[in-house]
């Protein structure tokens with residue numbers, strides 16, 4: 180931990196932390212992380228898990244979206260040590276029925292919902308979560324569900340189309356309008 184002298188000068192004693200967490204089903208050990216590291220930084224820079232992307236770095240774009248103990252989270256906002264013992268799912272955890280791409284990923288390709296692709300892992304995580312929680316989302320519910328994700332390329336129309344396509348193929352069509 181950090182101590183401060185009476186003059187306010189910081190004497191570094193030990194600002195490193197070590198902990199374990201599960202990432203995409205695999206137990207992972209983190210050694211010598213800085214206490215101020217974000218979960219995104221630990222995933223990408225220490226564990227080599229590069230699906231979640233760094234863009235804004237402060238919770239405004241969704242490029243770093245993961246599921247943390249089952250709930251969507253911006254990994255850039257989560258203090259890494261706070262995720263100790265947690266279950267982290269990234270886009271790399273997703274598998275289709277045949278072990279390949281999921282229907283959400285296939286729909287993104289089919290509709291042209293990905294261009295540069297930088298936002299895509301975050302969107303795919305958000306859409307996957309949305310459709311698990313609400314298999315029949317209306318257009319408004321889709322837009323609300325993806326409110327935290329930003330795309331600079333596609334104009335969003337094709338992303339919404341991809342979501343509606345998956346919902347329809349799963350038998351959930353009817354809410355969109």
Ligand code: FES
Pocket residue numbers: 232233234235236237238239240241242243244253254255256
């Ligand atoms: S990089 Fe995390 S929300 Fe933008």
Ligand code: FES
Pocket residue numbers: 292293294295296297298299329330331332333
């Ligand atoms: S595809 Fe380029 S930012 Fe979304």
